[in-house]
Amino acid sequence: SPKVGSPKVGSPKVQFQEFQFQDIQAGLPELNETSPRGILATPIVQETAPRHGGHLYLSGRFNTERKFWYMHKMKGLLEKNDIPTFLCEPVPGKDIVEVTKDGLDKAKVMVAFCFDDYGEHTGAGFETYDELRYAHEKKIKILPVKLGDVYPPEPPGRAGQKQNASILKESIVYVDGTTKSLEQVEAEIRRSWNKFTKQHRHDEGEPRDIGDMGVVRKHIYLSGCFHKDLQKRYVRSVKRLLDSHGTPTFLCDPVPGEDVHEVAADGLAAARLMVAFCSETYGGSSSRDSGTSFAEMKYAFEKKLKVIPIKLGTFPPRPPDKEGQAQNALVFKESMQAVDGQTMDEYEVADEIHKIWLKFAQDAGGLQEEAGFRRRHLYLSGRFNSDHKFWYVQRMKYLLDAMGVPTFVGQGEDVGHRELAMQGLQNANALVAFCFEDYGEYTGSEGDSFGELKYASENSLRIIPIKLGHRYPPEPPDVHGRKQNAEIFKRILYIDGKKMEERDVAAEIQKIWGKL
Numbered sequence: 001s002p003k004v005g006s007p008k009v010g011s012p013k014v015q016f017q018e019f020q021f022q023d024i025q026a027g028l029p030e031l032n033e034t035s036p037r038g039i040l041a042t043p044i045v046q047e048t049a050p051r052h053g054g055h056l057y058l059s060g061r062f063n064t065e066r067k068f069w070y071m072h073k074m075k076g077l078l079e080k081n082d083i084p085t086f087l088c089e090p091v092p093g094k095d096i097v098e099v100t101k102d103g104l105d106k107a108k109v110m111v112a113f114c115f116d117d118y119g120e121h122t123g124a125g126f127e128t129y130d131e132l133r134y135a136h137e138k139k140i141k142i143l144p145v146k147l148g149d150v151y152p153p154e155p156p157g158r159a160g161q162k163q164n165a166s167i168l169k170e171s172i173v174y175v176d177g178t179t180k181s182l183e184q185v186e187a188e189i190r191r192s193w194n195k196f197t198k199q200h201r202h203d204e205g206e207p208r209d210i211g212d213m214g215v216v217r218k219h220i221y222l223s224g225c226f227h228k229d230l231q232k233r234y235v236r237s238v239k240r241l242l243d244s245h246g247t248p249t250f251l252c253d254p255v256p257g258e259d260v261h262e263v264a265a266d267g268l269a270a271a272r273l274m275v276a277f278c279s280e281t282y283g284g285s286s287s288r289d290s291g292t293s294f295a296e297m298k299y300a301f302e303k304k305l306k307v308i309p310i311k312l313g314t315f316p317p318r319p320p321d322k323e324g325q326a327q328n329a330l331v332f333k334e335s336m337q338a339v340d341g342q343t344m345d346e347y348e349v350a351d352e353i354h355k356i357w358l359k360f361a362q363d364a365g366g367l368q369e370e371a372g373f374r375r376r377h378l379y380l381s382g383r384f385n386s387d388h389k390f391w392y393v394q395r396m397k398y399l400l401d402a403m404g405v406p407t408f409v410g411q412g413e414d415v416g417h418r419e420l421a422m423q424g425l426q427n428a429n430a431l432v433a434f435c436f437e438d439y440g441e442y443t444g445s446e447g448d449s450f451g452e453l454k455y456a457s458e459n460s461l462r463i464i465p466i467k468l469g470h471r472y473p474p475e476p477p478d479v480h481g482r483k484q485n486a487e488i489f490k491r492i493l494y495i496d497g498k499k500m501e502e503r504d505v506a507a508e509i510q511k512i513w514g515k516l
Contacts, residue, residue: 055103056193058074070182074182088103097126108197109143110143112143119168136167142167143256144172153168172260173259189256219267220357222274222275235251241346242353245391246395261295268299273306274307275307278311280314280319284320284324298327301327306360311341312342316331377408377428379407379430380393380407381456383434396432396502400510429462433464433489435473436469438476465494467495474489
């Protein structure tokens with residue numbers, strides 16, 4: 001059997017089965033077993049009573065000393081990190097079936113220690129076969145740890161093999177315990193536990209962070225092939241850079257226990273744009289090489305989702321299968337212009353994507369008349385002559401959008417954005433002035449912050465100043481800007497962004513927006 005505790009470091013292996021687009025939306029198939037035994041002989045009652053705080057249920061077989069030692073060692077490591085665990089062991093005077101059922105009823109997550117015989121249907125009545133099926137039917141999140149030669153495990157007997165293949169699907173991300181130390185496996189389990197329990201708290205109505213608001217969050221879906229670590233690192237690097245710009249992104253990066261198809265489907269459902277990182281095998285129908293990229297491309301084509309290709313090899317990509325080649329040729333037409341990732345570094349690629357996103361988001365924001373009305377929003381006015389100012393405004397836009405406040409970022413000083421900025425002002429309900437020291441400077445450009453502030457004042461737009469400099473009103477270097485700032489801002493109360501966190505500033509703006 002494989003050696004457990006190998007020092008090799010790496011992210012958990014994600015393995016895929018062959019699938020088509022519909023697999024990404026499919027749920028788990030129902031099991032066809034009849035005459036259930038053991039804990040399954042007791043009907044599952046849908047309860048509305050308050051549940052136990054919840055723990056991590058450790059499911060495994062105890063038929064060898066090695067398995068017994070491994071699970072007890074893992075239990076100790078998890079509890080050392082304050083994760084409540086339950087490991088079912090015989091207790092004198094107690095019915096083992098009831099102990100098992102009680103432990104599962106109070107579980108939020110179940111870890112399946114998948115040695116080669118995990119899930120065998122022996123008929124004993126309180127075995128891993130019953131635990132796995134019960135957890136699946138109760139919709140308890142199942143986190144598999146591969147500890148044998150084959151995954152899903154293939155225990156003796158057709159019943160266990162069939163159930164394992166159905167529930168422990170190859171699209172479920174597992175932790176590969178055959179190549180990781182106990183400590184590394186525990187860290188992966190802990191990461192999944194933290195994510196799953198956070199989701200569970202949200203489902204029960206506990207407060208969410210701003211980024212988790214119930215508002216549908218529209219983003220850029222980052223699509224790529226991740227069977228090579230280098231490609232995954234590249235895409236993650238671009239994502240980090242986009243996030244620093246305040247550009248909302250989604251990367252299908254499931255933790256162990258999540259179904260990669262379901263995670264991808266959720267991300268696609270809220271996508272406004274897709275960025276396709278076009279490596280050589282991108283879009284292939286063989287999921288082992290191409291991940292979910294074939295299904296993602298099909299979704300984008302059918303839903304008419306705008307795709308931004310990043311050229312990282314031959315373009316259009318030519319995966320080894322004909323089906324993938326045909327779809328790529330259909331989606332990536334020769335006339336389509338790709339961002340050349342072969343001649344640009346990650347910073348330049350992220351900058352190009354960010355520019356495309358800004359233009360697309362503004363164009364798609366409803367600036368033109370539709371159905372007889374115009375979209376109303378907050379116009380975010382500021383100077384963008386430093387990275388700090390640019391990122392602050394973009395971060396504020398991200399927070400406000402997450403709160404359900406429609407926003408428009410004006411960049412009128414840029415000649416390429418001037419016409420669009422004017423449309424944004426004409427459709428604004430209010431203007432937020434990000435008052436750094438030089439805000440309101442008269443630069444001679446028609447779309448500068450001086451002009452935006454003047455337009456808002458002359459057209460009776462509500463002005464919401466955010467103090468971000470040492471002086472208020474701001475004192476830019478020119479006399480025209482200082483004079484206008486003094487006249488307009490002198491009777492307006494400001495939000496002190498120098499003394500408040502960004503989230504608190506956004507919350508104050510949201511309150512004002514709610515009264516407009």
